[in-house]
Amino acid sequence: MPLQSWPVTREFDPKGMPFRRLGGTGLRVPVFSLGGWLTLGGTVTGDPVKEIIKTAFDAGINMFDTAEAYAAGKSELEMGRVIKELGLRRTDLVITTKLFWGLRKGPNDHGLSRKHIIEGTYESLERLGLDYVDVIFAHRPDKTVPMEEIVRAFNYVIEKGQAFYWATSEWSARDIEEAYHIADKLNLIPPIAEQCKHHLFHRQRPEVEYKPLYEKYHYGTTIWSALAGGILTGKYNNGIPPGTRFDDHKEFFKGVINSFNDESGKEQFDKVRKLSELAEKELGCKVAHLALAWVAQNPNTSTVILGASRPEQITENLKALEVIPKLTPEVLKKIEEIVGTAPEQESTWGR
Numbered sequence: 044m045p046l047q048s049w050p051v052t053r054e055f056d057p058k059g060m061p062f063r064r065l066g067g068t069g070l071r072v073p074v075f076s077l078g079g080w081l082t083l084g085g086t087v088t089g090d091p092v093k094e095i096i097k098t099a100f101d102a103g104i105n106m107f108d109t110a111e112a113y114a115a116g117k118s119e120l121e122m123g124r125v126i127k128e129l130g131l132r133r134t135d136l137v138i139t140t141k142l143f144w145g146l147r148k149g150p151n152d153h154g155l156s157r158k159h160i161i162e163g164t165y166e167s168l169e170r171l172g173l174d175y176v177d178v179i180f181a182h183r184p185d186k187t188v189p190m191e192e193i194v195r196a197f198n199y200v201i202e203k204g205q206a207f208y209w210a211t212s213e214w215s216a217r218d219i220e221e222a223y224h225i226a227d228k229l230n231l232i233p234p235i236a237e238q239c240k241h242h243l244f245h246r247q248r249p250e251v252e253y254k255p256l257y258e259k260y261h262y263g264t265t266i267w268s269a270l271a272g273g274i275l276t277g278k279y280n281n282g283i284p285p286g287t288r289f290d291d292h293k294e295f296f297k298g299v300i301n302s303f304n305d306e307s308g309k310e311q312f313d314k315v316r317k318l319s320e321l322a323e324k325e326l327g328c329k330v331a332h333l334a335l336a337w338v339a340q341n342p343n344t345s346t347v348i349l350g351a352s353r354p355e356q357i358t359e360n361l362k363a364l365e366v367i368p369k370l371t372p373e374v375l376k377k378i379e380e381i382v383g384t385a386p387e388q389e390s391t392w393g394r
């Protein structure tokens with residue numbers, strides 16, 4: 044199969060973007076990548092999708108994340124269309140997609156059965172207009188399918204050349220361990236990374252539960268919602284501005300929106316205000332830069348997946364790259380003092 048069937052008209056220039064290995068693999072991923080949840084193919088369609096992807100690619104972002112379920116398949120369609128129209132070289136790109144939720148209601152149209160993993164992969168590739176993705180994620184664990192079936196099916200997809208690696212998203216450390224052990228026992232390829240939520244107000248799982256996975260397996264992470272959906276930009280401090288994520292998706296985010304007015308919500312916004320002050324006074328940046336740099340400086344972060352509804356948000360958010368080296372132990376301590384969210388680590392009983 045040819046790598047691509049369209050002419051290359053845009054050359055990749057990393058523009059100083061740092062790259063990291065995705066966990067223990069040889070695959071290099073940019074510290075900041077771009078995802079399409081709710082935006083690309085959802086609230087953003089047509090030419091604006093192209094503007095967003097072009098802005099990202101021209102700034103050194105060559106990794107794009109989507110999922111079969113994003114905008115009911117339209118995210119993959121739009122991303123695939125734009126990659127072709129921009130004339131991006133396939134080998135310059137790292138494309139990741141995710142399977143689980145499916146698009147139809149049939150009993151075999153979602154989940155992680157061998158049937159859906161294999162058929163879902165075919166359908167995702169068809170929508171993307173690609174021969175393969177670089178990483179295919181199990182978007183959620185599926186307790187109703189034997190783990191051996193899941194591991195074998197993802198290995199089949201890899202052996203077919205439809206993906207180079209497989210990975211997990213929002214799996215428990217226990218489920219990941221099980222997949223690892225089955226792969227080890229059967230001489231199969233284990234998952235390589237976890238796509239997990241990590242931001243200043245959500246830390247337990249990525250910082251405590253997964254710690255043994257980083258240490259034992261060099262498990263990678265592709266982090267989502269590093270800005271807590273926009274809360275860590277400060278734009279929701281005084282309510283929900285029109286045309287923003289929480290305004291556009293009121294029903295979906297009902298729970299989060301309701302929490303804005305309770306004690307924990309008010310406390311959270313108070314912390315965002317204090318973080319803004321720290322960012323401006325000590326780092327000469329905005330709170331969004333501080334929040335993104337904070338996730339990126341974590342040694343277990345492979346890539347932070349940005350979300351953007353406009354090209355300017357990408358340009359703006361990439362200023363976080365300059366803030367990473369400014370997060371000295373003293374500054375990190377001040378951030379901890381403000382947020383007070385550091386989870387308790389498991390005891391080593393004095394060892």
Ligand SMILES: NC(=O)c1ccc[n+]([C@@H]2O[C@H](COP(=O)([O-])OP(=O)(O)OC[C@H]3O[C@@H](n4cnc5c(N)ncnc54)[C@H](OP(=O)(O)O)[C@@H]3O)[C@@H](O)[C@H]2O)c1
Pocket residue numbers: 077078079080081082108109182212213238239266267268269270271272273276278286287288289331348349350351352353356359360
């Ligand atoms: N595996 C999973 O289960 C999972 C779950 C969620 C996400 N993800 C992946 O992670 C990616 C990122 O997640 P996310 O979109 O939740 O990330 P996020 O960074 O927390 O939120 C991104 C949103 O914040 C707003 N924003 C971004 N930069 C801004 C700025 N400088 N100023 C003001 N507003 C700004 C934009 O929304 P508005 O402009 O519309 O307000 C943007 O769409 C997704 O696209 C997806 O690929 C994966």
